[in-house]
Amino acid sequence: MTLEVGVLGYRFMGKAHANAMARLPMFFPDAPEIERSVLVGRDEDALSDAADRLGFSSISTDWAEVVDDVDVFYNLGPNHVHAEPSIAALEAGTPVFCEKPLAPTLADAESMAEAAREAGGDVPAGCAFNYRFVPAIRYAKRLLDDGELGEIRHVRGRYLQDWLVDPEAPWSWRNDEEMAGSGALGDLGAHTVDLLRFLVGDDDLAGEIERVSGHLQTFVDERPVEGETPEESRGDGNAVETRPVTVDDAYSAQLAYEHGAMGTIEATRAATGHKNDHTIEIHGSEGSLRFSLERLNELEVLRSDDNRGYETILVTDEDDPYVDHWWPPGHVLGWEHTFVHENYEFLSAVAEGREFAPNFEDGLAAQRVLAAIEESDDRGEWVGLE
The missing domain is CATH 3.40.50.720 (NAD(P)-binding Rossmann-like Domain)
Structure with a gap:
């Protein structure tokens, strides 16, 4: 069929x-x-x-x-x-x-x-x-599920981009609350929240996020319509057309987990020099791991019984997740390959008439965290999740 x-x-x-x-x-x-x-x-x-x-x-x-x-x-x-x-x-x-x-x-x-x-x-x-379908993330998930990091105590997530550093960067739908909902919070923070839920968000590890404290900030209040800059005129003697920015340029949040772990997450579209820097760190009683999307074939792992410090694992071997479908070891994958893996899993679920994850329940769970962060910023206090 x-x-x-x-x-x-x-x-x-x-x-x-x-x-x-x-x-x-x-x-x-x-x-x-x-x-x-x-x-x-x-x-x-x-x-x-x-x-x-x-x-x-x-x-x-x-x-x-x-x-x-x-x-x-x-x-x-x-x-x-x-x-x-x-x-x-x-x-x-x-x-x-x-x-x-x-x-x-x-x-x-x-x-x-x-x-x-x-x-x-x-x-x-x-x-x-x-990003759930990055081979290094699947490798990290396996380490965590096997208990190799021990009791999870601290998680960190950041997503840094710089495409809105310039105040003359043009307005787009992503700058509008009615169309986007939020800015860096929803656009980038959704990825971070979901990855942390995927990696440690079950009862055997840190559990779900229980409460949050959030801060949102907008640095540039209006931007020019695409194709124009503040130095240009429309030819009618009037100032260039601009539109208001009604979403956040950056957010940060503290997280408290059900089982006592704590976390910090942040994202911005105004971090000069950072193009697509999505970094996850997880620290446990028996070890730690670090992942950066800008080095997506690598996973840094530290085990407490190894005094050599962090080991950089190149996740490209044939027995690593998904990699048997691609190239010989060391012939690295890229950002686009995550979509191939994602589409393979989703379309296979459709063909077989079975459930797929991440699903709309996962999307809703992430949305609840994002909404609580926004509410915390409005109220100036910690907000619990139902």
């Missing part, structure tokens, strides 16, 4: 997932056969060009005509269009794969998770936390 796939969105994430789908039959021969059937967007001309480049056989400017006419629906649009199309697809019995954060608001995320529950476990609803 060939799965017909419909995809909403054709820019950054649309390209990443279309590339992954194209790679699947080359490197994962047991992956289900798929057809990139329909690409969905608003601008018909741009959509036609994107469909040609990304390998889709048709286009549509109306997602409502697509969600019940394909076997799988990918929602890769901006955050504010996550809820309605995803819920409609699930109500039609169509499996859904939605980009993170699950929704711009906690209320929308709750509605999406409820729709997934009502659709049932044989209609997978996946949330796109692709």
Whole structure:
């Protein structure tokens, strides 16, 4: 059986997932056969060009005509269009794969998770936390599940980017609360929260996050409309057009876990010199580990009985997670390969009619943490999670 796939969105994430789908039959021969059937967007001309480049056989400017006419629906649009199309697809019995954060608001995320529950476990609803599928992260998960770090005492997560350092960087939907929900908090913090939940968020390790204390900050209050800078004029004698920034540029938070572990997490889009620095540290009674997305083939591991300090493990051997599908040891993988792994797992779950993780419940759990961090900033005090 060939799965017909419909995809909403054709820019950054649309390209990443279309590339992954194209790679699947080359490197994962047991992956289900798929057809990139329909690409969905608003601008018909741009959509036609994107469909040609990304390998889709048709286009549509109306997602409502697509969600019940394909076997799988990918929602890769901006955050504010996550809820309605995803819920409609699930109500039609169509499996859904939605980009993170699950929704711009906690209320929308709750509605999406409820729709997934009502659709049932044989209609997978996946949330796109692709960093779970980095081989080094899977290696770290195995170490933690085997108890090699002992009792988890402290976790740290940071996600640093610099694409909004310049106050003249143009405004985009990611700067708008109505469309994005939040800024660095949702865009980057969602990844950190999910990775920490994946790695240590069960009762055998640190358990779930119990309460948070958060701080959000916006450094630049307005930005020019794309294509213009403050030095330019529109030609009518008036100042250049700008739009307000209504989300955070950066956040930080403290975490308290159920079993006594503590954590600190932060993210910013204004960290000069950092392009995509997502770093995770986990410290236990018997050892520690460190991971950086900018060195995603490596995992640093320290064991308390080894006085040589941290060991850098190059996670590229054939017996490492997913790597048997790729290249000889030492021939490293990259960011794009995480999407291949993610699509393989999700589409296999669809073909087999079984559940997939991370799912909408995982997306909702992350959203609850993000909402609590935002509430803590508003109230100036610790906030508990239900």
